[in-house]
Amino acid sequence: MVNKSRLVDTFIELVKIDSETKHEGKFQKYLKERFQSLGLEVIEDDTMAETGFGANNLLCRLPGNVNADAIFFSCHMDTVTPGLGIKPEIREDIIYSDGTTILAADDKAGIAIMLETVALIQENNTPHGTLEFVLSVGEESGLIGIKAFDMRTLKASHGFVLDTGGPVGSITVGSPTHAGLEIQIDGTAAHAGIEPEKGISALEIAAKAISQMKLGRVDFETTANIGIIEGGTATNIVMEHVRMVAEVRSINSESCEAQIQHMKDLFEKTTAEMGGAITIKVDRKYSGFDFNADNTVVKIATEAMAKLGMTANHEVSGGGSDANIFNEQGKETTNLSIGYEKIHTVHEYIPIRELEKATALAYEIVKQVVTK
CATH class of the missing domain: 3.40.630.10 (Zn peptidases)
Known part of the structure; x- marks a missing residue:
């Protein structure tokens, strides 16, 4: 018809x-x-x-x-x-x-x-x-x-x-339930050629945390991804700040929350161990x-x-x-x-x-x- x-x-x-x-x-x-x-x-x-x-x-x-x-x-x-x-x-x-x-x-x-x-x-x-x-x-x-x-x-x-x-x-x-994360890691700047020991690289903090993190297809219900990484001003400066934007999606809302917590815990633990500072904002976009x-x-x-x-x-x-x-x-x-x-x-x-x-x-x- x-x-x-x-x-x-x-x-x-x-x-x-x-x-x-x-x-x-x-x-x-x-x-x-x-x-x-x-x-x-x-x-x-x-x-x-x-x-x-x-x-x-x-x-x-x-x-x-x-x-x-x-x-x-x-x-x-x-x-x-x-x-x-x-x-x-x-x-x-x-x-x-x-x-x-x-x-x-x-x-x-x-x-x-x-x-x-x-x-x-x-x-x-x-x-x-x-x-x-x-x-x-x-x-x-x-x-x-x-x-x-x-x-x-x-x-x-x-x-x-x-x-x-x-x-x-x-x-x-x-x-899926969908959440966004914005992560700001702050280290300490220093001259990368003369006295790098005095710096704390925000990028190294981020890299160490991410290397331990479950990302991609976490399980059959859940995915996680870090899609944006920004930081640095010059090659001769130990990177003082890194900003990252990530997301978590899961059909199971409890799995979504567990993955968010997993990522937060690793970022916070690693930042504390390496002497940096961190701010994490979570935006729950939809259920x-x-x-x-x-x-x-x-x-x-x-x-x-x-x-x-x-x-x-x-x-x-x-x-x-x-x-x-x-x-x-x-x-x-x-x-x-x-x-x-x-x-x-x-x-x-x-x-x-x-x-x-x-x-x-x-x-x-x-x-x-x-x-x-």
């Missing part, structure tokens, strides 16, 4: 509107008018002052026409760079950019799916409960927009984020979730896929999305694959067939909620 031509036209139109992170204003205005033209109530929050981003979040609501549970779908408005002046091209039923920019299927494919789903519901007078569509800013910069969104404005308690790559059919059933087949959103999506002849793939992700924040704040939410590939690169693409399948799935989810 998906109108392929309209769906593709909508997607092409969306990706041509620039909306790199922190510059979502023009695109947000377009979406606000587009959802209003479909007869939805559109609520714009007032989070720009808090987030510093280029627009507020949007909540678009289609009242139910039958007595059924409310659900929501969510996408983000912002894109990564290079995302200005996108020129989409269709080759052999696959949509690409012209190779100089991203395509922005992440996440404008999800928004196109939202709009086509609303159109299908209205054209077919499809029975549905209240449907809510959340459009966030700043997802690509640490889920900033959705963190500021007031979840109390949502009537629905269960939702589906349309923002995962790969073939349609995957349901995200697990996503993880761990679903099983009995979770409501997993059951709904799995049953909808079965209706469409798909076999559901329950997938654990190593990354986070707006779904993490919804779950953290009490809204049971999964993330669904919608077909795009090679995101965040100029080689990004989406097969039109996958875009159609993802739309059919969103539409079937709406119907499934009514019949369950």
Whole structure:
């Protein structure tokens, strides 16, 4: 029932509107008018002052026409760079950019799916409960927009984020808790050629601690990485200061905390032994979730896929999305694959067939909620 031509036209139109992170204003205005033209109530929050981003979040609501549970779908408005002046091209039923920019299927494919789903519901007078569509800013910069969104404005308690790559059919059933660490080690400067014995190298402290540290894939649930190391001013000065930025991710929140403590203990112990000073800041960016087949959103999506002849793939992700924040704040939410590939690169693409399948799935989810 998906109108392929309209769906593709909508997607092409969306990706041509620039909306790199922190510059979502023009695109947000377009979406606000587009959802209003479909007869939805559109609520714009007032989070720009808090987030510093280029627009507020949007909540678009289609009242139910039958007595059924409310659900929501969510996408983000912002894109990564290079995302200005996108020129989409269709080759052999696959949509690409012209190779100089991203395509922005992440996440404008999800928004196109939202709009086509609303159109299908209205054209077919499809029975549905209240449907809510959340459009966030700043997802690509640490889920900033959705963190500021007031979840109390949502009537629905269960939702589906349309923002995962790969073939349609995957349901995200697990996503990690994610923490960032900023480590500052202070040693003592000295002339490296004349009197290095009088110095305490911050770099040597860091190196000795790191050499004892569990990093990379710590276990099947947990990863840790030190991604930035900065320090030093000249080769003839014993390095006085080192700044490092690290991260820890784990599906198991206790394992995440244990890895953070492991890293802190080694840095602090080694610094004390070598006579330096240290400051460690931990930023817990978002909490993880761990679903099983009995979770409501997993059951709904799995049953909808079965209706469409798909076999559901329950997938654990190593990354986070707006779904993490919804779950953290009490809204049971999964993330669904919608077909795009090679995101965040100029080689990004989406097969039109996958875009159609993802739309059919969103539409079937709406119907499934009514019949369950």
